[in-house]
Amino acid sequence: MIDRGAQRETVALHRFTTSVLLRETVLMRTTRFAPLLALPLVLAALAGCSPSAPTDVEPPKFDQSMNEVRDTADDVVDKLVDAFPAGERYAEADANAYACSGEDDGIGHWLWALGITSTDITGTIPDLQAEYGDAVTSTGTSSQDVEYSDGTTWPVTGGHTLIEDETGSYLLSYPMSAEGVVTLRVDTACGVLR
DSSP: OOOOOHHHHHHHHHHHHHHHHHHHHHHHHHHHHHHHHHHHHHHHHHHHTTTOOSSSSSSSSSSSSSHHHHHHHHHHHHHHHSSSSOEEEEEEOOOOEOOOSSTTTTTTEEEEHHHHEEEEEHHHHHHHHHHGGGGGEEEEOEEEEEOOOSSSSEEEEEEEEEETTEEEEEEEEEEEHHHHEEOOOOOOOOOEEE
């Protein structure tokens, strides 16, 4: 007859011995291959620290979305409209999006025009020119082609004031009289299509 107790002890001893041997084998293999596993990490660290590796990542040229540049320009338009006594937006055209010349795909700007009714054009224009100071890049009192800082031109009838800053370009053209309608042509800064 077979002694079941002795058989169980033998099986348990065999399982224990097998598990210990397997652990030692895995540990030896891992220890033996550890330098090989670390080699790619060391090489990557050395390559990243080489003198020819770029140290600074170039920031994106445009950080605002097209919607953000439109909203920013619209805030400037609100300020311009509010500057005119009895100023109200009049016959505003929808903004159209265009690609920015010389830029990558997905970089664009907005262009739109509107009228501003006013009861004191001749009194408000000098105040705006003083307020915007160096951002005023062109003024005139007669019909002419206005040249933007990028070299493009736009014809105006009557007087004009061109304001250009980081938010865009704002061309005010107006009759040389106290009352009337000021035409405002808005060309926003470039933004990223997101």
